Amino acid sequence: MSKFRKKGKGELPAISTASLPDIVFMLLFFFMVATVMRDSSLMIENVLPAADQVEKLKKDRTMFIYAGKPSESFKRFGQEARIQINDAFVGVEDIQSAVLQAQSELIEELQPKFVVGLKVDKKTNAGLVSDIKQELREANALKIMYITNTKVEE
Amino acid sequence: MAKRAAPEVNAGSMADIAFLLLIFFLVTTTIEKDKGLLRSLPPIDDSEVEPPIIKEKNIFTVLINRNNQLLVEDEEMKLTNLKEAAIDFLDNGGGTNAAGESCTYCKGDRSESSSDHPDKAIISMKHDRETSYEKYIEVQNELVAAYNYLREREAQRLFNRSYQSMLEEKEKNQFSKDEKLNDQIERIKDLYPMKLSEAEPDKS
Numbered sequence: 001m002s003k004f005r006k007k008g009k010g011e012l013p014a015i016s017t018a019s020l021p022d023i024v025f026m027l028l029f030f031f032m033v034a035t036v037m038r039d040s041s042l043m044i045e046n047v048l049p050a051a052d053q054v055e056k057l058k059k060d061r062t063m064f065i066y067a068g069k070p071s072e073s074f075k076r077f078g079q080e081a082r083i084q085i086n087d088a089f090v091g092v093e094d095i096q097s098a099v100l101q102a103q104s105e106l107i108e109e110l111q112p113k114f115v116v117g118l119k120v121d122k123k124t125n126a127g128l129v130s131d132i133k134q135e136l137r138e139a140n141a142l143k144i145m146y147i148t149n150t151k152v153e154e
Numbered sequence: 155m156a157k158r159a160a161p162e163v164n165a166g167s168m169a170d171i172a173f174l175l176l177i178f179f180l181v182t183t184t185i186e187k188d189k190g191l192l193r194s195l196p197p198i199d200d201s202e203v204e205p206p207i208i209k210e211k212n213i214f215t216v217l218i219n220r221n222n223q224l225l226v227e228d229e230e231m232k233l234t235n236l237k238e239a240a241i242d243f244l245d246n247g248g249g250t251n252a253a254g255e256s257c258t259y260c261k262g263d264r265s266e267s268s269s270d271h272p273d274k275a276i277i278s279m280k281h282d283r284e285t286s287y288e289k290y291i292e293v294q295n296e297l298v299a300a301y302n303y304l305r306e307r308e309a310q311r312l313f314n315r316s317y318q319s320m321l322e323e324k325e326k327n328q329f330s331k332d333e334k335l336n337d338q339i340e341r342i343k344d345l346y347p348m349k350l351s352e353a354e355p356d357k358s
Binding site for chain 1: 187192193195197281282283289325
């Protein structure tokens with residue numbers, strides 16, 4: 001049976017650490033990818049207005065509603081300001097269901113603290129915003145936040 | 155030629171390099187936080203109850219027309235003066251609140267023709283459908299600034315610290331509730347409750 005004992009010297013072979021970098025790189029890539037905020041690609045112009053009395057928004061309990069003119073590459077949707085939720089243009093009447101759905105997807109403790117973030121282009125008419133607000137009232141999502149840029153002190 | 159195996163490259167330090175990169179990315183990726191003006195909408199009220207009658211002098215009307223001009227208390231006003239006017243109105247304290255107390259902390263003119271008490275003072279804002287959103291936010295911002303200014307003043311007077319720092323501390327300790335701090339914040343909010351009502355724009 002000497003055939004099987006040829007190499008045995010009684011020493012433990014060193015554990016190969018060659019794959020450790022791969023594992024770490026995997027972690028690295030995971031973090032690099034995961035920390036990029038998944039932002040739905042905007043199909044509208046979205047220059048936010050500026051304000052200085054701002055509060056921070058807690059992302060975990062928020063859904064966003066975008067509004068503004070369709071941007072350059074979506075000219076076929078016309079010149080009028082449109083509402084965008086997630087990745088699609090929606091009409092005013094669709095807001096309620098989208099909001100309720102987003103709210104129900106939250107974990108239960110956060111549902112009463114649900115906030116709707118309005119990212120509206122500054123050139124939009126305020127009438128559209130009040131339409132959105134009316135829909136939100138009907139959906140009973142009463143906390144809203146007008147997302148703004150922070151105004152630079154003059 | 156003697157067959158010599160190429161010496162193996164020591165890859166032991168590779169892990170360190172990768173860790174360094176990993177930590178670098180962990181530290182430098184700041185998740186951009188959105189900021190904005192937080193407001194609450196009024197719930198829909200279907201009841202047929204007559205709204206209580208509010209005295210004209212307790213309402214501060216702000217109108218924005220379709221040309222983004224500002225009409226405050228029936229006079230045209232520049233945006234830069236709005237904050238001042240709103241502060242004067244809120245801080246007037248010319249009368250008593252619902253409980254019959256007069257406003258002891260107000261530093262306003264105590265004029266008969268302006269608001270009775272911060273409890274009663276209501277800012278009513280109305281805009282046209284064609285008002286630009288930018289203007290609308292600017293006006294909202296100025297009105298919120300007026301409230302913040304007064305709250306800041308009271309925080310300095312009562313607790314000798316800034317209202318902003320109290321809010322920040324509350325934010326920081328959101329998992330370990332500090333009852334005393336919360337009470338203080340509530341007290342200041344009660345001194346100048348934010349009563350900002352928005353009227354529906356006219357359908358045209």
